[in-house]
Amino acid sequence: MMTYIVFILSVIFVVSFVGFSSKPSPIYGGLVLIVSGGVGCGIIMNFGGSFLGLMVFLIYLGGMLVVFGYTTAMATEQYPEVWVSNTTVMGVFLLGLLMEVMLVLYVLKSEEVGVVFKFSGVGDWAIYDIGDSGVFSEEIMGVAALYSYGAWVVIVTGWSLFVGVLVILEVTRGD
């Protein structure tokens, strides 16, 4: 099973994405987001990125999703939608599940999957690596690179987040 762990985890990832995109109430969306966050963390860890995986748990799940959960709990309705309560939601969920199952069977049957582009196994998603970093792990080098070569990216994303807060405050202020 360990050889297929990334595959299994990514299937669960896609299924939980289908789960919240079929639009149940946000509380249940948050629930599958937790699952997908945890599973995504597992995928990253299997490629050696323990730091980034723990970052997902701490910041994404433990910070942002907790705040999201609290605000949704404040704004929730009396009978929130579940996947089985509304025919539309259940239909979309089952359709997404069906497509995922068919894709998984296709992948398991044949070597190479050619849906939109050719995909032949996990090797295609290998981390692009320069090769001469034998001692240090690549993900820590990536984080370090973000703050050295990628200073402009840090500035831009930091500014976007700041403006995001301003925009949200402005939009919800009302009159």
Next chain:
Amino acid sequence: MNPLIFTTILMTVLLGTMIVMMSSHWLMIWIGFEMNLLAIIPILMKKYNPRTMEASTKYFLTQATASMLLMMAIIINLMHSGQWTIMKVFNPTASIIMTSALAMKLGLTPFHFWVPEVTQGISLTSGLILLTWQKLAPMSILYQISPSINLNILLTMAVLSILVGGWGGLNQTQLRKIMAYSSIAHMGWMTAVLAYNPTLTMLNMLIYIMMTLTMFMLFIHSSSTTTLSLSHTWNKTPLTTTLILITLLSMGGLPPLSGFMPKWMIIQELTKNSSIILPTLMAIMALLNLYFYMRLTYSTSLTMFPSTNNMKMKWQFETKRITLLPPLIVMSSLLLPLTPMLSILD
């Protein structure tokens, strides 16, 4: 809105477009688009009524979908070329997805449905920013990937946009919807020549922005959003009726005004590339545009539109100061002799 916050948000809109236009990494371009989208939402929602909120939500949803498609195309391009630099897109699938994403951002047919609804729901100044500044960023990306765009898709979208822009604007009396359909048609003209000579796309964009700015400034000056209230400008400032006449005819593409320049150059470039039916069709469909501009000029400047007697005297409020109106009017009508200067756009 607090002036400091408003300035910050407006500067972020500018910064977003600048980042899109000057980045060499696909991810930065995507970040620039998102920053632009995020920061323009409160500008669209200046007044807090359900109409503006609905318009901003529609704008956000369509543009966010387009950004997602753009990201998908970027990742497929990365898979097939192994690098993140902006140049032509290496995979036909990625190219088609990216063209669709940028067409959604610009408002080309068949993704044009949001343009009239969003433009109608927001104030005139926000509509101005939406129809002029927001077109710069996607057009710059189209310019950069133009060698690899699938010609069939591009020309189909362009011709259909010209048709929809002309035909859809025929039944409108609301000025913002008329400007929205005019924007769809002009985007169609711009993308038609993109694969043949992208410099003309830039020329058309420049002239279009000047003319649209002028039109919106004139509308803001007389605070009119319907044809009926525009027809009362003879009472308020008779001079603007003449200016509306000239600018509208320029938008319709009549010589000797400057709106003729891009259409002439585009038709010339298309015929140089041995396509005759296409520019003929485009020119004929531009007549639909001309018809509703002429209808506006008829009701505004050429006749005194029938109205009840108590509407003939308008309140003389303090005159608004409109930025740069005289130079804009001159530029949007008299630039035709300067056509040889378009070589500076290379």
